[in-house]
Amino acid sequence: MAGRLLLRACTTTLQLRSSVLAPLHRSMATVRGIPTDEEQATGLERRTLQALKQGKDPYSILKPKHYAGTKEDPHIVPGIGTKRLVGCLCEEDNTAIVWFWLHEGEAQRCPSCGSHYKLVHHELPH
Amino acid sequence: MAHQVHAYHMVDPSPWPLTGAVGALLLTSGLAIWMHFHDMTLLALGLILLLLTMYQWWRDIIREGTFQGHHTPPVQKGLRYGMILFITSEVFFFLGFFWAFYHASLAPTPELGGCWPPTGITPLDPFEVPLLNTAVLLASGVTVTWAHHSIMEGHRKEAIQSLALTILLGFYFTFLQAMEYYEAPFTIADGVYGSTFFVATGFHGLHVIIGSTFLAICLLRQVLYHFTSDHHFGFEAAAWYWHFVDVVWLFLYISIYWWGS
Numbered sequence: 001m002a003g004r005l006l007l008r009a010c011t012t013t014l015q016l017r018s019s020v021l022a023p024l025h026r027s028m029a030t031v032r033g034i035p036t037d038e039e040q041a042t043g044l045e046r047r048t049l050q051a052l053k054q055g056k057d058p059y060s061i062l063k064p065k066h067y068a069g070t071k072e073d074p075h076i077v078p079g080i081g082t083k084r085l086v087g088c089l090c091e092e093d094n095t096a097i098v099w100f101w102l103h104e105g106e107a108q109r110c111p112s113c114g115s116h117y118k119l120v121h122h123e124l125p126h
Numbered sequence: 127m128a129h130q131v132h133a134y135h136m137v138d139p140s141p142w143p144l145t146g147a148v149g150a151l152l153l154t155s156g157l158a159i160w161m162h163f164h165d166m167t168l169l170a171l172g173l174i175l176l177l178l179t180m181y182q183w184w185r186d187i188i189r190e191g192t193f194q195g196h197h198t199p200p201v202q203k204g205l206r207y208g209m210i211l212f213i214t215s216e217v218f219f220f221l222g223f224f225w226a227f228y229h230a231s232l233a234p235t236p237e238l239g240g241c242w243p244p245t246g247i248t249p250l251d252p253f254e255v256p257l258l259n260t261a262v263l264l265a266s267g268v269t270v271t272w273a274h275h276s277i278m279e280g281h282r283k284e285a286i287q288s289l290a291l292t293i294l295l296g297f298y299f300t301f302l303q304a305m306e307y308y309e310a311p312f313t314i315a316d317g318v319y320g321s322t323f324f325v326a327t328g329f330h331g332l333h334v335i336i337g338s339t340f341l342a343i344c345l346l347r348q349v350l351y352h353f354t355s356d357h358h359f360g361f362e363a364a365a366w367y368w369h370f371v372d373v374v375w376l377f378l379y380i381s382i383y384w385w386g387s
Contacts, residue, residue: 033282037356043195048133059133
């Protein structure tokens with residue numbers, strides 16, 4: 001008997017749910033009461049999510065794009081000022097990083113392996 | 127306005143680490159004072175300070191993450207690593223008590239009668255309340271997973287119901303275990319059997335209470351619309367912790383209740 005009562009309760013709930021929910025037509029993404037990031041994310045989290053959606057990465061969350069490092073295809077280094085520190089791993093698994101300042105203007109070469117690096121100016125994200 | 131070019135959270139200065147440290151000092155010294163001089167003042171002070179610290183520290187984290195948006199994807203990833211590392215440390219904590227149990231029970235000494243359970247100990251029947259407890263915790267693992275899927279699919283009502291059910295099952299376990307403790311024919315003072323049994327199951331019970339509390343906070347936050355369908359790490363952390371508590375029980379049940387009977 002308990003089983004039959006449980007079954008009846010379940011089917012009644014299901015019927016009620018579908019009859020109550022159908023008329024509720026929402027234009028927002030929240031269909032059943034829990035907000036989405038699109039609706040509720042705020043602050044820096046919102047800015048990062050919006051930027052990533054547009055294919056941009058102003059906060060350097062993703063791995064940098066891969067470049068050949070040649071004169072025709074230099075490593076593009078985003079920067080907010082006139083110079084930025086670059087650490088070059090000349091070969092994979094190298095433990096000694098070659099550090100140097102990359103200045104705006106013409107592309108510079110790594111003093112060790114000669115890869116080309118070019119500073120590209122970006123606005124400070126805010 | 128934000129002037130950082132990275133996605134990490136540079137936390138503002140906070141007094142809670144200091145109050146937490148002072149609270150820990152009062153708790154430890156208070157414990158020693160209580161044991162020797164039967165005075166609970168320091169202990170009580172330490173407990174109050176610790177509870178206040180936990181409340182305010184975690185409230186601040188909720189403010190920083192949910193209300194101010196500091197928990198970007200990289201920050202969330204760090205929090206995930208943190209929770210996993212913490213749970214791993216808890217695994218090692220319990221590993222110690224299992225080591226003690228197996229050390230005592232695999233080669234029982236002559237003082238115990240050379241057998242396990244030791245002479246004079248009537249162990250609890252593993253197929254009575256302990257088996258029910260196992261079913262209760264396993265069911266709660268199902269309901270918490272149900273709650274997670276409800277959140278991810280945006281079903282508010284289902285999420286609240288399944289999360290509430292999980293917490294109720296947790297309370298049921300604690301209630302049943304308390305009854306078992308009261309009715310048990312042996313005590314913690316009954317040799318190494320009593321020690322290993324009550325310390326291992328006792329710490330597990332404490333972790334059930336902690337896990338239930340964590341889930342209850344998540345229920346409150348869910349009702350208050352804190353979680354989104356994509357970002358609800360507080361809930362995930364609570365669910366991970368709850369599954370860990372469940373797994374520890376399974377090991378306890380198999381080792382101490384069943385094999386050890």
